[in-house]
Amino acid sequence: MHGHSLLILLGQIAIILALSRVMGLLFARLHQPQVMGEMIAGIMLGPSLLGWLWPDAWEMIFPPATIRYLNVLSQLGVVFFLFLIGLELDPRLLRRRGHAAVVISHVSIVAPFLLGATLALYLYPLVFTSTAAMRFTSVALFMGAAMSITAFPVLARILTERNLHKTQVGAIAITCAAVDDVSAWCMLAFVVGIARTSGLEPAMWTAAMSVVYVLVMFFLIRPLVGRIEKVYDRQGRLSQNVVAAIFLLILASAWTTEAIGIHALFGAFLMGAIMPKGTRFVRHLSEKLEDYTVAFLLPIFFAYTGLRTQINLINSLELWLLTGLIIAVACAGKFGGSTLAARACGLPWREASAIGILMNTRGLMELVILNIGRELGVITDAVFAMMVIMALVTTALTTPVLNLVYPERMFGIEKIAGGIGKQVRKSFSVLIPVSDPASGSSLLKIASMLAGTKPDSELLALHLKPPVDRDAYRAGLDDATAPQDTALAPLLAEARKAGVNVEPISFVSRDIADDIAGVAQTRQVNLVLMGFHRPIIGRAILGGTVHRVFTTAPADVAIFVHRKFTEPKKILVPYLGGMHDRLALELAERMARHADVKVTVLHVVAPQRQHNATALGARNTVKETFTEPDEASAVHFKVVEHDSPVAAVLDEAKEADLVVIGVSEEWGLESQLLGWRPQRIADESPSSLLIVRKSAQAAQAEPGSSATQAQPATPGGVVA
Amino acid sequence: MLRGYIVYILVFAVLGVGLWFVLRVGQTLEAPAEIAGEWRVQWETASPTDMGFHGVMRVDQSGRYCTFEFDQTRTMSLKIVGGTALGEDDPKLPVAQLSGGGYHVTLHPTAVRDAVQIEISGRDHYRGFAERVSRPSETATAGAPLIPPVADARP
Numbered sequence: 043m044h045g046h047s048l049l050i051l052l053g054q055i056a057i058i059l060a061l062s063r064v065m066g067l068l069f070a071r072l073h074q075p076q077v078m079g080e081m082i083a084g085i086m087l088g089p090s091l092l093g094w095l096w097p098d099a100w101e102m103i104f105p106p107a108t109i110r111y112l113n114v115l116s117q118l119g120v121v122f123f124l125f126l127i128g129l130e131l132d133p134r135l136l137r138r139r140g141h142a143a144v145v146i147s148h149v150s151i152v153a154p155f156l157l158g159a160t161l162a163l164y165l166y167p168l169v170f171t172s173t174a175a176m177r178f179t180s181v182a183l184f185m186g187a188a189m190s191i192t193a194f195p196v197l198a199r200i201l202t203e204r205n206l207h208k209t210q211v212g213a214i215a216i217t218c219a220a221v222d223d224v225s226a227w228c229m230l231a232f233v234v235g236i237a238r239t240s241g242l243e244p245a246m247w248t249a250a251m252s253v254v255y256v257l258v259m260f261f262l263i264r265p266l267v268g269r270i271e272k273v274y275d276r277q278g279r280l281s282q283n284v285v286a287a288i289f290l291l292i293l294a295s296a297w298t299t300e301a302i303g304i305h306a307l308f309g310a311f312l313m314g315a316i317m318p319k320g321t322r323f324v325r326h327l328s329e330k331l332e333d334y335t336v337a338f339l340l341p342i343f344f345a346y347t348g349l350r351t352q353i354n355l356i357n358s359l360e361l362w363l364l365t366g367l368i369i370a371v372a373c374a375g376k377f378g379g380s381t382l383a384a385r386a387c388g389l390p391w392r393e394a395s396a397i398g399i400l401m402n403t404r405g406l407m408e409l410v411i412l413n414i415g416r417e418l419g420v421i422t423d424a425v426f427a428m429m430v431i432m433a434l435v436t437t438a439l440t441t442p443v444l445n446l447v448y449p450e451r452m453f454g455i456e457k458i459a460g461g462i463g464k465q466v467r468k469s470f471s472v473l474i475p476v477s478d479p480a481s482g483s484s485l486l487k488i489a490s491m492l493a494g495t496k497p498d499s500e501l502l503a504l505h506l507k508p509p510v511d512r513d514a515y516r517a518g519l520d521d522a523t524a525p526q527d528t529a530l531a532p533l534l535a536e537a538r539k540a541g542v543n544v545e546p547i548s549f550v551s552r553d554i555a556d557d558i559a560g561v562a563q564t565r566q567v568n569l570v571l572m573g574f575h576r577p578i579i580g581r582a583i584l585g586g587t588v589h590r591v592f593t594t595a596p597a598d599v600a601i602f603v604h605r606k607f608t609e610p611k612k613i614l615v616p617y618l619g620g621m622h623d624r625l626a627l628e629l630a631e632r633m634a635r636h637a638d639v640k641v642t643v644l645h646v647v648a649p650q651r652q653h654n655a656t657a658l659g660a661r662n663t664v665k666e667t668f669t670e671p672d673e674a675s676a677v678h679f680k681v682v683e684h685d686s687p688v689a690a691v692l693d694e695a696k697e698a699d700l701v702v703i704g705v706s707e708e709w710g711l712e713s714q715l716l717g718w719r720p721q722r723i724a725d726e727s728p729s730s731l732l733i734v735r736k737s738a739q740a741a742q743a744e745p746g747s748s749a750t751q752a753q754p755a756t757p758g759g760v761v762a
Numbered sequence: 763m764l765r766g767y768i769v770y771i772l773v774f775a776v777l778g779v780g781l782w783f784v785l786r787v788g789q790t791l792e793a794p795a796e797i798a799g800e801w802r803v804q805w806e807t808a809s810p811t812d813m814g815f816h817g818v819m820r821v822d823q824s825g826r827y828c829t830f831e832f833d834q835t836r837t838m839s840l841k842i843v844g845g846t847a848l849g850e851d852d853p854k855l856p857v858a859q860l861s862g863g864g865y866h867v868t869l870h871p872t873a874v875r876d877a878v879q880i881e882i883s884g885r886d887h888y889r890g891f892a893e894r895v896s897r898p899s900e901t902a903t904a905g906a907p908l909i910p911p912v913a914d915a916r917p
Contacts, residue, residue, distance in 0.1 A: 424824030
């Protein structure tokens, strides 16, 4: 490669990676699989868009002479990607499932395969050409195989994102996809063998060598991989020698299948499939390979596919109608076949349809198979473009149609979080969303002080897992189905030690604030107690997600800001009389009731003002709140004259372990969506803070108050 | 369990019978002959350069649907509507008759292997001799059938 070519190639890759990331993120925002965006990015860079809109620039960026380098990289990417897919394939997934799943999966292959082959009867005289590679047998088998593919990684990703993987629908769909995966690659190997050979003798040779190859893989290579794993276990790390050995095996396997005549990709897939499953070695290996393959090589594959996709070849109404027919047949075979089979196995129509919709996801696996078909000369350029459109349409349809047919309320938060029907009314319940495992024990300590040890109080620990970016092309099922949530582990360990009963809840969430509010609503909790993490954008503590929880949660909310927090003995409650301040008082009273703490209620008034009535009102409220005689002694009411309530609180906070404070403008604590304004108490308080806010509904119900700001209840008020 | 086995047997029986039927019927079908590739054209009539029809003619083909491109300057989308390319057996017929976008293109067989006489009719009439210099299937697989030479069939 000349230096000039290298420059062009590096530029091409940079453009491909940038556009692929941008489009992937954009589509993820639209609740579409990330891979959809990356596939579209590839098409955008090809003759269908860039080459059409700006042919000179397109030829400058992608001169024909350099396309072969992209081809090599994309082929390599797909080889390693297929290895990862094989690695992900877990035979235990198939063994655990019932008979229904196996029947549905086979019907979901047979029906589209047969319909695809039948469609070839109509398409062959129209859009295929009489060449040696485009014999009818090859075309019919290829169309069948292409129609019956399901994108296992995309499907698994959709399942985990929507928390469907733990439902019956999800379990059946993932099993069917796994069976389809194995079947499709075996079918493809068969089709490639048929397409590449002419005559009985070469076909027999290919078949015989394929059997020998599979036997060698299972009886020689698999034990060898077992030995390599032992080396890994002994060393306790994935050394470069081990990685090199695995790479060599992948390449040797791919080379062998290519030489036999059943395509390199089958070799890579089988190498992944015979690897040990669910072990640390495999996980470590896949992590090493995944980033490079998924983030670097696969976008090049999409771009290369896009460069070969000429949508402008579909240039007449007839051809667009044929494209529509291909899409209809693809959906009828996959969606129709799976749905009917699931219905025949006794699933209700809605669940059966959901399985059909999920199985209709073709994603990038379709692109892989189409590229093989084009490379073999089994399909023409126009058919390639039509089938690429079919892959895009069926993948894009999955999420919206699934939302329509099987909306989240059918399996949503109510079911995951336990459901309202299951609930017995508790005296006090606290929901503790945990994102940082380190904050778990502090939050538990506060929650225990608030709820006490009464049997009818309830603590719920919630961990919402965002969809993991690095698993975009893998199932991510290992993490999603892990019995023990590692983020909740410290909190639960602390709870066991303290003898506190905590119910853990965890699931994958696309909208953290919304799901916290959902669980709070479902479980009818009294208080949401969460930690604080400084946002990336803005300086305020009460911004971003916290602001959204504040404004949407149907319960009181408390945000814990951790500063040298151990065992709180002295609690400071700044009090001006607003309803959020009253909530702070109530929570401090709860703590005083359940733990050995001293509460100081700080009432700040402006100097040189008549404040007797104000102070009296505040004192009465404190007395009413701390009703029990024993506890009354634990509270100390203090009136301070100060120009700045914030400065007064910061002064007093030096003596306290914990400041429980209501959200209000007087304290410089306002909840803001973007959080650009600094919040001085939160920033400068030397002691830990519990910033509390009455529930949005209660705030709106309160006369003379707004949802964001409560007015001081006392007549004089406080001048800041 | 028995019901499950019956479903299995049915599914695979349908697959076997269906596939056998499809492949059997499919053997009787013929896809259009390949006319794709690069053709060098020598015009017999006045050179239609004013219309962009000059130099190398590149034909992209997907079955009956073809795109004729002349030196990357002018493109015509055409559909094969008749001729031996569609499997018609009459030797008097042209290799292919194509139409689309107001143009009719006819490729007549010649005595020379892989060469045709080309006629383009639309607003004007052009005639020339086209010889195929490369075809796309050469890079994919070898041995694809060429347009057979016809003895003294040149008009």
